[in-house]
Amino acid sequence: MIEVRGLSKHYRIAKRKQGLLGAIQGLFIRKYTSKKAVDDISFTIASGEVVGYIGSNGAGKSTTIKMLSGILTPTSGDVLVNGIVPYRERQKNAKKIGAVFGQRTQLMWDLAPRESYDLLKHIYQIPEAIYQKNLHEMTEKLQLHSLLDIPVRQLSLGQKMRCEFVAAFLHDPAVVYLDEPTIGLDVAAKSRIRSFIKQMNEEKGTTIILTTHDMQDIEELCRRIIIIDNGQILYDGDLHAVKNSFLHEHVISFELDEEKEEILIPGELEGLVTYIPEEGNSNKLTLSFHPETISAAQVIAAVLHHYRVRDVSIAEPKIESIVQEIYERGA
Amino acid sequence: MQKYWKLLLSQVKLDTAYSLRFWAGSITSVIRLVMLYAFWQAVYENRTTIVDISLEQMLTYSVLAVLLSSYIAGAGTQLAAGVLNGDVAIELMRPYDYINKLISLDLGSKLTSIIRETLPMLVVALLFIGIHAPHSWEHALLFLFSTLTGILIGAQIDLVVGLLSFWTINISGLRILRASFLLFFSGTLVPITLFPQWLQIVCTYMPFPSMVFVPVSIYTGQIQGADIYPAIGLQLFWLLVCWMVSRLFWLLAKRRITIFGG
Ligand SMILES: Nc1ncnc2c1ncn2[C@@H]1O[C@H](COP(=O)(O)OP(=O)(O)O)[C@@H](O)[C@H]1O
Ligand SMILES: [Mg+2]
Numbered sequence: 001m002i003e004v005r006g007l008s009k010h011y012r013i014a015k016r017k018q019g020l021l022g023a024i025q026g027l028f029i030r031k032y033t034s035k036k037a038v039d040d041i042s043f044t045i046a047s048g049e050v051v052g053y054i055g056s057n058g059a060g061k062s063t064t065i066k067m068l069s070g071i072l073t074p075t076s077g078d079v080l081v082n083g084i085v086p087y088r089e090r091q092k093n094a095k096k097i098g099a100v101f102g103q104r105t106q107l108m109w110d111l112a113p114r115e116s117y118d119l120l121k122h123i124y125q126i127p128e129a130i131y132q133k134n135l136h137e138m139t140e141k142l143q144l145h146s147l148l149d150i151p152v153r154q155l156s157l158g159q160k161m162r163c164e165f166v167a168a169f170l171h172d173p174a175v176v177y178l179d180e181p182t183i184g185l186d187v188a189a190k191s192r193i194r195s196f197i198k199q200m201n202e203e204k205g206t207t208i209i210l211t212t213h214d215m216q217d218i219e220e221l222c223r224r225i226i227i228i229d230n231g232q233i234l235y236d237g238d239l240h241a242v243k244n245s246f247l248h249e250h251v252i253s254f255e256l257d258e259e260k261e262e263i264l265i266p267g268e269l270e271g272l273v274t275y276i277p278e279e280g281n282s283n284k285l286t287l288s289f290h291p292e293t294i295s296a297a298q299v300i301a302a303v304l305h306h307y308r309v310r311d312v313s314i315a316e317p318k319i320e321s322i323v324q325e326i327y328e329r330g331a
Numbered sequence: 332m333q334k335y336w337k338l339l340l341s342q343v344k345l346d347t348a349y350s351l352r353f354w355a356g357s358i359t360s361v362i363r364l365v366m367l368y369a370f371w372q373a374v375y376e377n378r379t380t381i382v383d384i385s386l387e388q389m390l391t392y393s394v395l396a397v398l399l400s401s402y403i404a405g406a407g408t409q410l411a412a413g414v415l416n417g418d419v420a421i422e423l424m425r426p427y428d429y430i431n432k433l434i435s436l437d438l439g440s441k442l443t444s445i446i447r448e449t450l451p452m453l454v455v456a457l458l459f460i461g462i463h464a465p466h467s468w469e470h471a472l473l474f475l476f477s478t479l480t481g482i483l484i485g486a487q488i489d490l491v492v493g494l495l496s497f498w499t500i501n502i503s504g505l506r507i508l509r510a511s512f513l514l515f516f517s518g519t520l521v522p523i524t525l526f527p528q529w530l531q532i533v534c535t536y537m538p539f540p541s542m543v544f545v546p547v548s549i550y551t552g553q554i555q556g557a558d559i560y561p562a563i564g565l566q567l568f569w570l571l572v573c574w575m576v577s578r579l580f581w582l583l584a585k586r587r588i589t590i591f592g593g
Binding site: 063071072073087090092093095106108110111115118124125 | 334337345423425
């Protein structure tokens with residue numbers, strides 16, 4: 001379905017010199033620096049897979065997606081999507097793909113979503129029956145009925161993004177690229193969108209590549225993840241394998257009922273957990289531990305046994321911390 | 332083809348979505364017409380002709396020129412905005428050619444302005460200002476053809492100016508330059524025949540007179556007989572040149588997006 005071999009993209013950035021003299025000089029001689037945004041990556045994605053493409057900011061995720069969708073021409077290497085070289089046959093490729101870019105709307109701002117969809121029907125030449133069926137099913141799944149006739153500019157971000165998803169899937173694309181589609185959304189909108197992505201993948205077999213900073217997106221949707229850092233692939237494989245071998249630190253924070261001079265780690269946890277000092281809070285006990293040595297339940301039970309606890313919070317595992325760990329280990 | 336037609340219709344819908352803005356457009360254009368009338372009345376206060384042009388002829392010319400001039404802009408502004416906010420890149424992953432899409436939308440806008448501006452202005456002009464009829468039937472038909480060519484030339488020039496935003500960050504200066512050139516050299520302000528001789532010669536080397544002066548002069552009969560066909564031929568030549576330049580710039584711009592990432 002998607003084949004990427006030795007793919008690289010180097011951006012050329014013009015070096016500007018300071019001051020007036022530099023500006024004048026820049027008109028005649030330009031010096032360029034090269035930025036390796038994507039550096040010799042290879043992977044294959046089978047039809048029907050949902051792959052999480054993750055990495056920190058500036059890692060090269062969007063650049064990769066732009067090359068897959070035909071917007072960018074690679075500096076070197078091969079891309080093949082549905083048997084098409086995207087940047088050579090941009091429009092042919094376009095008919096078979098869909099995309100959602102977070103915080104960038106593809107719907108017409110002043111028109112109601114329904115009118116944008118109607119336009120997409122003609123642009124993608126979707127047969128009327130299929131169009132009606134898809135529109136009905138998708139608005140049902142995303143609960144959009146009441147929004148279809150309101151101009152897009154009057155919708156909230158969450159409502160708008162749900163409408164974007166219909167636009168991306170309406171023409172039954174074989175592949176859909178989702179570049180940080182849940183950024184800035186509230187929990188409810190995120191969960192609706194996640195279940196929509198899941199259903200589309202299961203019912204239509206749509207291949208999906210998802211970039212996100214939200215670990216929960218990844219955990220609920222992706223079996224496989226590809227981690228990219230500095231333009232290079234650090235890891236490509238099973239999500240659970242990476243979580244177990246790399247995501248060692250789990251962090252639990254307890255808010256105690258009383259202020260204490262010194263908070264001691266319960267005896268039975270000695271050596272199994274690490275105490276993380278918190279600034280300014282004399283009633284907070286924050287512990288980190290490896291899930292293989294001790295379970296979260298055991299840690300909580302031990303603390304509850306010694307202290308009166310008002311609140312417990314378990315820190316979300318962060319994608320950044322996985323990347324960091326892999327990096328430090330030199331994997 | 333059908334998708335471009337639908338794009339055109341979507342623009343019509345968009346332009347008519349706000350009825351207040353729509354009728355405000357009609358009213359402004361009628362006010363412009365009244366001002367035009369007052370201006371030429373004042374100029375002709377103490378004489379009957381200027382360089383052999385009577386008040387009625389001058390009014391006919393000016394009204395038509397103003398009517399036409401609202402069609403000679405194009406999709407350049409939208410293109411420049413798309414470059415600025417990065418939408419152009421996203422548009423490259425649609426199964427249509429972005430420039431053709433913009434042209435369709437632009438034609439849609441022009442279709443609405445026929446109803447919103449041209450028709451009310453024509454009614455007012457015919458009833459109250461008293462512009463005269465076309466020189467002859469033949470002139471009327473050639474006027475329509477020449478007008479269409481002029482509008483297409485304008486649309487291409489506008490696209491070229493919009494495309495320049497790929498290479499210059501500040502495009503508003505260019506747009507002002509274009510607008511003032513157009514106002515003067517297209518013959519919207521006054522007929523080019525009122526220019527000094529040397530300036531008239533300069534004008535023949537520019538595409539601008541082909542946009543307004545030529546079609547309107549065909550209507551009024553200022554261009555007639557053996558002069559008509561060469562004038563239309565020159566228009567077609569300029570259309571070809573402008574079209575080739577805009578396509579070339581678009582190719583270069585596309586290369587720039589796909590290689591440099593915008
Ligand atoms: N058009 C461009 N010109 C120059 N450098 C760019 C351009 N687009 C992205 N970059 C650089 O390439 C790197 C990768 O960017 P990107 O693919 O957007 O990362 P991500 O989506 O993972 O945050 C970054 O260092 C970014 O600054
Ligand atoms: Mg990005």
